[in-house]
Amino acid sequence: MFQSVQVVLRAIAVVSISLWHLAFALPSILRRDYAGRARRLVVALGPAFVKGAQLLSTRRDVLPAAWCESLADLHDRVPPMPVRVARKVLRSAYGGEPPFTVDWDSVRSGSIACVYRATLDGRAVAVKVRRPRVRRLIERDFAIMRAGASVMSRLPWFRGLPAVAVLRQIGDAVATQADFEAEAEALAELRSLLADVGYLHIPEPLPELGAEGVLVMEFVDGLVPLVAEETPAERRSELAQRVLFCVYRMLFLDGLVHCDMHPGNLYLGRDGRIVLLDAGFVVRLEPRVRRLFAEFFMHMARGDGPHCAEILQESAEGVAEWADVAAFRRGTIALIEESSGRNARDFSLVRFATRLFDLQRVNGLFAAPEFIFPLLALLVLEGRINELDEEVDFQAESIPVLTKAVMSGLLKIGPRERG
Template sequence: MLPENPLAGDRPAGLSRTIPRQSRLAMATRGAFVVASSAAYLLPAAAGAAVLRPLRGRTAAARFFYRRLVRHLQRLGPAPVKFGQIMGTRRDLLPPLLCDELGRLHDRVRPMSGRQVRRALREAYGPDVTRHFTEVEATARASGSIAGVYRAVRPDGREVALKLQRPGIRRRMVLDLALIHGAAALAEKLPPGRGVPLAELTGFVCAAVLGQLDFAGERANLAELRRNFAESDNVWIPATLPELCRPNCLAMEFIPDLVARPVAEIDPARRPRLAARTVSAVYQMLFLDGFVHCDLHPGNVYFKGPRVVVLDAGFSIRLDPTVRRQFADFFLGLALGRGRQCGEVVVDSAVRVAPDADVEGFIGRVAELVKRNTGVPAKEFQLTRFGTELFTLQRDFGLYAASEFVFPLLSLLVIEGTVRDLDPDIDFQAAARPMLLRAAAETAHLAPQRRAG
């Protein structure tokens, strides 16, 4: 049985879900299949990596194994794929090469078959689908591990986008998430995992994945994002159509010609503006609104004319006011070169500190890291590199930040590649200062809570 998640009651809005309990027989049967298929697929992959290592080096061997591991996740189904997508952002806990390979899961998901689409439509709207739509395109406009997006036409001629959940996905995903969480809770008790908050981390990730099955919750997330950006002409969040929404179908306004284009196809004169608007939107979510879209990979961010289009808000969280203050303090310290302040914020946000952790040593190393990255030319500062070094320090010193603190930060790291492609010279630190100063003023009443000892 899945152990109770002790943090479930403390999660931000949108992630306060627990995974329904599953029968012992169902978990044992699924677990036996996962173990057997993983052994059959991954043991030969490990042997191949061992042969490859002396011939082509450690990096090539690791990449060989990680690619086969990612392929196996795809074979296991949507829950492992979604879990892999999210874990691919955790460079503090996983090797960077593995994170690179897990990142491929965002855009390599097979669309539903025509039969599955028809079944999903029947489950959503009953046998008389034509009463609601005169046309539903058979080809998906976008395809993910949980759902596909299809263009449809209403009887009055208006176009809509239907996000259809894959039929039968819920039961399998809940079962797999229960297995993942249970395995993490067990691993945390074994010597290699002692001191690492694996249950806390996987509980957060599993709640995030389970939340993406909740289309009513995603509809509420989209509505909140639209309210937050209502006065912005630079960000487009699609409006939902409540009268057409169903538990397994999210109906939204259709945004025409919304296709992923290489940066090379965007007018060079527009690229810096789009980059600045993208960064500004993320900073607004992080520092001002406290409601953050945490899944800003390229499949969820598009550019249409002068605006940034943000889709798929299933994985969004509301930051606790104290966490939002910590975010502002950390980034303000980074922008102003206050390294010790940054180190103290990370310590304050830690969900677990090893008993023998050298806290002062950690703060000193963070201060050194900030000093090396303050005042450098914008082109040379990379958030991903900075974040990876910071996460490595946390792992080395035995300090683990709470997922509520880390995942919103990773939303910015995930978007960095897209932004850099648009404008290699963008100054992330300078762009943050105006919102950071405003956020610091708005949250000044929240006194920092220093950790005892």
């Protein structure tokens, strides 16, 4: 009962904040600063809304460039918590003064936490300090979203869509970003799994120095954002391919996927290596999900529409009594034939996924919620890859990793491949 009351109060607060910003939006409208007003509204609404805006900021094929540039500030330049609040969090976590000296002017600020440079026995470390009550706020916001999705699912257009289940999974994953013990474990595991990739660096977590709400890790100096304007032109294509390889390794071989590879987490180090930060939004894929997603990707790269349709039918969350499976298969085959072999300039994952989900919805096949995470990982990354090299072939770049998965036995060659 108490939780329900808190969710209702939060819903009232969300509506009030939105109305307040709309009421004071006239000066921004006159200046045509729509993106700036939207950014301020998102910040005021809180971390769950900031995460959505971060994803949208990477999609220049969905939003105008001015909006993307404005929302890009939310990757690591969300207004930080006051220093007095951060000091209080640290003193509470350590039962007094922390064992390191913090440079409070070095802050990088996201929706979940602020990151500072600190010094411990002459060594530079990065200290990530969680915002107070942030997990509780995320959980309430996603409860509101699930309630809205539940209402919408009763409407004819949305009936049967697993929107509530999808929001539950995403909400749980976003809320887990506030669990710094889990993030330290994810950082360590990613470092171990990808240790053989010489051009990738993941900071080392220092769990023995952390505390409740505080994560301490290796500090990596001299980072440059992995964006086209900051990257040497002669290296852009190579770096795009290398980033894609790392993501495909996670998706098809390792099964531990970083779903938050936006510009605030992806950099180029002084030594020329790619640096991947912040393992808060890392999801472990179930073997079945990894297998089916890998098989779909393999057959899509081959332009094999019939087998892609089979995989989607096998992985469906449910099939309605009125489903038109034959129409779904025809539509899927046409979509795969149209999309196969396209480079980044001519292929949009957003448009592809939208058309695919629409085919499923119209024909009564409902996508499994578990597939949202591999898709989300690629959606976040696609905009960055497109900026670095619009000629890269997303599908072709997956083939070496998929081949390795087959050779290692992680991806079985069954009837689909023999057909």
